[in-house]
Amino acid sequence: MLDVLQGFVHELRGAGLPVSMTENLDAMRAVEHVDLADRDVFKAALGATLVKHHRHWRAFETVFDVYFSLHSPGVDADDPNAEEWAELAGQTSEAAGAGGGGEVTREELAEMLLNALMTMDRDELRRLAAAAVGAFAGMEPGRPVGGTYYLYRTLRQLDLDDLAARLIGRAQEEGDVPADALAARLQGEEYGGRLKVLRELIEAEIRRRLVADRGVEAMARTLRKPLPEDVDFMHASREEMLALQRAIYPLTRALAARLAQRRRRRHRGHLDFRRTVRASLSYGGVPAEPKFRHPHPSRPEIMVVADISGSVASFARFTLQFVYAMASQFSKVRSWVFIDGIDEVTRFFTESDDVTEAVHRVNTEADVVWVDGHSDYGHAFEVFENRHHLEVTNKTSLIFLGDARNNYHASQAWTLRALGERARHLYWLNPEPRGYWDTGDSIMAEYAPYCDGVYECRNLRQLERFVTTVAEG
């Protein structure tokens, strides 16, 4: 067991989870106290000791599933029915292989699945999932194909959509007939949920067989994915983007809290003499309780100016969500987007309290094209400086977001100098790797001298670092 655990922890670290020595020891102590056969509790014990960030949970689960797949209950070698099921799997597989004859057996399997899904008998489902994989996935030892391929093959044969329809038909035969659209929706969700369980069981079975074939470590390595905080904004998939979106809120809240906090600390209240004396009367004239006059907390003001041109398109998607999240934390956030023209978009964020809608409006309604729709930082900044420099004050933090790829236009860097002199802070976040800055048409170096800081900001980890720096700087 200890060996397995050490391998497990090693792989977690390999996947990027920061598991310390203490935590490793804690995990070893923890598992001594739990019943290994109770998978949920065993997993909870490892999770509670080894994973201290919720966003690492997915990565943890992947590794857990691989490392402990061979021990999943129901498919153990000591399952009394194991042979019977292996036989069933064999039969189906032969039948399926025989072409036309396969239909019958597949139909039989579908029938058994339907029964199990109606009563939601998990043990039965697990066995049937194993049988289905045996029959349809066509797995062969040593074949260098990924799990998704086998999953696809199995699901194609099983046809989950068809199963879902038949399942609902079955339910209605048994009297569960939805009275209205709502009831139908709930019924659909209910059976959809059950099929999802089946799908997961099939995935687990495929994983188990792959692990048996290739070994735990190799399998774990092939499944490794970057942690959410390391996903590059520029290349995030849709699903990763959603995860990022959720992670942004706490970050902006932190940024908001920190900026507000610092102001409060700087402005220590003055001693309120009159109130102190009045309070001292109840202590025989000893000024025992000094009273302070509290300053009105002056809210910091944030102006965000973001490039939303094609070269940073996916970064811009993220940027806008960041701005939106900021706007819901701070009352005083104003935002602009630009390509070669620039437009204020604050209203889109305040008017709609739905991020998708706000982003959609920005993308369709903002007036950001001046000449040809290719980034022109110089022109955009010039217009911005012109229109707004008086509104930038020593309470304003300016944040620029963009790759500084200027299509060889004039930089107009003086605008940043002018703005920087007025603003409390001027930061720049660049979504490109530092090594690419100032290559080609990137002119980061021309703007950098006027910024309080230029930060590479390609992933959540770096954004977090920026937020922390701002807080301390």
Add this chain to the structure above:
Amino acid sequence: MATRFESVDEVIARLRDVDYLADATIGGVVYLADRLEKPVLVEGPAGVGKTELAKALSRATDARLIRLQCYEGLDEAKALYEWNYKKQLLRIQADREHETSWSDVEADIFAEPFLLTRPLLEAIRADDPVVLLIDEVDRVEIETEALLLEVLSDFQVSIPELGTIVGKQRPLVVLTSNNTRELSEALKRRCLYLHVDYPDLEREKDIVRVRVPEIDDELAGQVARVVRSIRDLELKKAPSISETIDWARTLLYLGTSEISPEVIGETLHVLLKYQSDIAKARKELVPASDAT
């Protein structure tokens, strides 16, 4: 050290006895907290029962709940202890009339009667069983977090004037966080980490049943299903458990025996707080009323 629970199942059963429905993960982590004598850091969305877990544990183990509510600006004086300087000053004044020597005065005023015990010290000094709840720990500043860390590591505190006070027992300690900022790695290392999320269908139904005992099984099931359906929408703020409970109460109050689209339309504001969320849910679940 006597342990409080014999098994994970016992944790779950005893929590259920005091109307808290825990799943295997919650039960498992609490069980380990007891065995390993480690604090539990509970994180998760608002209203999923983080604070309630600590309260339920105190009920289940017959222990007094000591609660340190965190806020921005919470400091040692409010978390651990402070000297009651008003009282000390009065004593100094009184002593002046009797011309007591300063060292006597000092010995006098830095003594037990002048100490204001705050939750952390109270928990350390407790003789009776206690559960210490440090609620919303993410709100304190780094310095205070460091203090918490220190106290939680040794469960003792040294007061220069009084010496070191060592805890007589290791209470169950629960910290909750809404994740408004990252807690330090050091604090996290010290704790068992428990992420509590929205419950699954069955558990939510059970929660409704214990929290709203008058409700019948059928309606409780419907409540849980509709709430699950709403949580699946992409919303700004999904309904929490407390909102589910409020909604179930509202339905009872309205005499609802079965949830219809109309009823949902009329009561959505109990479940959802944002106008845009209400609009979205209405559109999805109550399409007919869209025109109204």
